[in-house]
Amino acid sequence: MSRTTNESEDGVLSKDQIDSPLMDESNGGSGNGGMVLKKGPWTSAEDAILVEYVKKHGEGNWNAVQKHSGLFRCGKSCRLRWANHLRPNLKKGAFTPEEERLIVELHAKMGNKWARMAAHLPGRTDNEIKNYWNTRIKRRQRAGLPLYPPEVCLQAFQESQQGQSSGGINGVDRVQHDSMQANSFEIPDVVFDSLKGNGCVLPYVPDLPDISSGGMLMKGLGSAPYCGFMPPTMHRQKRLRESTALFSTSGGSFKNGFPQFDQFQNDTCDKVARTFGLPFPHDPDPTTRSPLSFGVIQGSHSLSNGNSSASKPTSGAVKLELPSLQYPETDLGSWSTSPPPPLLESIDAFIQSPPQVGTFEPDCTSPRNSGLLDALLHEAKALSSAKNHSSEKSSNSSSVTPGDVAKGSNLNICETEWEENRDPISPLGHSATSLFSECTPISASGSSLDEPPPAETFTGCNVKSEPVDQAWAPDKEKEIAPLMDYTRPDAILASEWFGNGMHESIASLLGDDLAAECKHLASGNPTSNQGLGFSSCPWNTMPPVCQMSAQHP
DNA sequence: AATTAAGCCAACCGCGCAGGA
DNA sequence: TTCCTGCGCGGTTGGCTTAAT
Numbered sequence: 001m002s003r004t005t006n007e008s009e010d011g012v013l014s015k016d017q018i019d020s021p022l023m024d025e026s027n028g029g030s031g032n033g034g035m036v037l038k039k040g041p042w043t044s045a046e047d048a049i050l051v052e053y054v055k056k057h058g059e060g061n062w063n064a065v066q067k068h069s070g071l072f073r074c075g076k077s078c079r080l081r082w083a084n085h086l087r088p089n090l091k092k093g094a095f096t097p098e099e100e101r102l103i104v105e106l107h108a109k110m111g112n113k114w115a116r117m118a119a120h121l122p123g124r125t126d127n128e129i130k131n132y133w134n135t136r137i138k139r140r141q142r143a144g145l146p147l148y149p150p151e152v153c154l155q156a157f158q159e160s161q162q163g164q165s166s167g168g169i170n171g172v173d174r175v176q177h178d179s180m181q182a183n184s185f186e187i188p189d190v191v192f193d194s195l196k197g198n199g200c201v202l203p204y205v206p207d208l209p210d211i212s213s214g215g216m217l218m219k220g221l222g223s224a225p226y227c228g229f230m231p232p233t234m235h236r237q238k239r240l241r242e243s244t245a246l247f248s249t250s251g252g253s254f255k256n257g258f259p260q261f262d263q264f265q266n267d268t269c270d271k272v273a274r275t276f277g278l279p280f281p282h283d284p285d286p287t288t289r290s291p292l293s294f295g296v297i298q299g300s301h302s303l304s305n306g307n308s309s310a311s312k313p314t315s316g317a318v319k320l321e322l323p324s325l326q327y328p329e330t331d332l333g334s335w336s337t338s339p340p341p342p343l344l345e346s347i348d349a350f351i352q353s354p355p356q357v358g359t360f361e362p363d364c365t366s367p368r369n370s371g372l373l374d375a376l377l378h379e380a381k382a383l384s385s386a387k388n389h390s391s392e393k394s395s396n397s398s399s400v401t402p403g404d405v406a407k408g409s410n411l412n413i414c415e416t417e418w419e420e421n422r423d424p425i426s427p428l429g430h431s432a433t434s435l436f437s438e439c440t441p442i443s444a445s446g447s448s449l450d451e452p453p454p455a456e457t458f459t460g461c462n463v464k465s466e467p468v469d470q471a472w473a474p475d476k477e478k479e480i481a482p483l484m485d486y487t488r489p490d491a492i493l494a495s496e497w498f499g500n501g502m503h504e505s506i507a508s509l510l511g512d513d514l515a516a517e518c519k520h521l522a523s524g525n526p527t528s529n530q531g532l533g534f535s536s537c538p539w540n541t542m543p544p545v546c547q548m549s550a551q552h553p
Numbered sequence: 554a555a556t557t558a559a560g561c562c563a564a565c566c567g568c569g570c571a572g573g574a
Numbered sequence: 575t576t577c578c579t580g581c582g583c584g585g586t587t588g589g590c591t592t593a594a595t
Contacts, residue, residue, distance in 0.1 A: 041563070041589095063580065079581075080564065115583060130584075131562055138560085560592075566585085574578080 038072040042081050046071055050078055051086050059087075084125045091123025095132055103129055108148050 038046075053069040059082065062075030071078065084090075095103065099121055106117040114126035114133075121129065139145075 039565070061580080075580075076566090076582090077564075083582095084563075112584065126583075127563075134585095135561065556595080558592100558594075561590085563587100563589090565587075567583105568585100569581105569583085571581085572579090574576105 037066070037074050037077075039077070042073075042085075046073065047081070047086055050082060054082060054086070080127075084127050089123055090125070095124075099124065100132075103133060104148060107133060 042050075049069050049071050050065065050073075053065050053071075057064070057068070059079075062079040062082075065071055065075060065078040066073055073081070102121060103117060106120055110116050112130075112133075114130040117129050118124050118126040
């Protein structure tokens with residue numbers, strides 16, 4: 001596994017190596033007494049030295065290694081080498097199917113917490129898992145598959161329902177898990193099964209609207225651990241920490257008492273939601289609803305045709321790991337073939353009776369993230385909730401106005417702009433762009449992952465008000481488009497929540513001009529309760545907003 | 554056979570946290 | 575309280591390997 005190029009079996013460092021560009025001269029300063037540290041691949045000799053050192057002195061105090069062992073490596077490098085390659089009991093080779101499943105489950109639960117995931121996978125390192133996951137994501141994205149197998153989604157969903165009924169994640173009095181540690185680390189080795197019990201994922205699902213609105217709105221594009229879905233401009237790690245800090249510093253509880261781990265869970269939920277098709281809670285058109293429209297659907301073409309699956313490395317084969325798509329019959333089969341019908345039914349029921357956005361406790365939409373806009377909206381919401389909450393739920397459930405349809409083109413333009421302004425692989429990208437790409441393969445002909453259909457045909461702006469272009473993957477589009485929009489940041493604007501006098505509150509915060517704009521947009525919203533998927537009008541405003549929030553530190 | 558693209562993985566980098574001085 | 579150091583984590587990169595053309 002470990003490549004030891006620059007191998008110099010007989011020595012720690014040759015002069016060439018020391019003089020090589022690999023040597024980190026920048027680190028040769030204070031801590032190293034001007035000594036040049038070597039970079040790059042480790043040699044077996046270095047490994048031996050490090051192993052010997054650890055045997056004598058134990059792990060830790062890595063900076064001392066270089067001082068006492070003669071290795072020209074920085075402490076970090078030593079630690080990394082030890083942890084990833086030299087320490088005993090490391091398991092080498094391809095991940096077994098069990099491990100893969102575990103990783104998926106853990107990731108669904110933890111997000112990009114590689115070290116924590118590694119704790120559940122004896123012999124595996126965080127780096128290994130991370131690499132595996134990233135590769136898997138790429139594969140699945142390319143293949144148009146959902147990141148999480150339906151089973152995981154369903155489990156998560158089921159968990160969420162249980163959790164919702166049992167305690168309410170949104171409860172103010174909910175105990176603040178000390179970050180994820182409480183739930184993720186203490187989880188027994190077995191992972192996902194235990195996940196069922198801790199309700200850690202569950203909370204998210206019901207909160208999807210919140211996620212899509214508050215979370216995304218605030219965070220901009222960044223919610224997903226996803227890992228690869230994160231906008232390059234904003235590191236998730238950073239965001240997570242920031243948001244966590246935000247939560248923790250605000251008295252340990254957000255107004256609604258979202259625990260710190262909510263952020264973490266948000267990630268999970270986000271992922272689960274995406275896998276679900278994200279917007280799953282709202283499918284305004286029952287006719288389009290089907291098991292396939294849930295979860296599997298986005299990638300379901302693959303799943304259903306047995307082409308899915310995540311990497312299914314050949315068991316025991318170290319270097320024989322092939323792209324997951326080459327193992328359709330194995331793992332994929334289990335993931336894709338048969339989501340438990342009962343679960344689907346429950347999901348279906350959930351879809352039929354999704355939590356109305358308007359019914360959200362105001363605090364449920366409180367900023368889980370540290371986005372500026374989110375904070376503003378939340379504040380505005382808090383200000384307005386008292387006077388507006390009860391009376392205006394229906395007022396904004398206005399139907400589509402002609403003007404809305406007329407706006408279609410503009411909206412589409414804006415949507416296009418939005419598409420252009422976001423990272424194609426961001427969580428939002430997943431909900432929209434990714435959906436495009438994921439659906440295209442099945443749809444037909446000329447489409448490819450690289451060539452998503454024009455946004456205009458898929459924006460959802462007109463989905464409800466007028467038939468979409470049926471020429472393009474009609475069925476799939478019907479299923480997905482409505483769902484998709486729900487995941488968009490603008491959905492919140494389209495919701496009752498936003499419409500319920502929110503503009504008034506916003507006016508106090510943003511000024512009349514902005515508020516007027518918001519009001520205008522909100523009033524033009526063709527959907528209200530159920531039409532979250534068709535938040536076409538507000539959509540216009542979102543790109544700049546999201547950009548702002550995304551840029552917000 | 555040569556070239557190119559994609560996959561994969563080890564290692565590096567930056568950041569933040571915790572503990573101690 | 576502030577600063578420093580050590581450490582760990584997560585994201586990214588560089589380069590090797592393999593597959594495809």
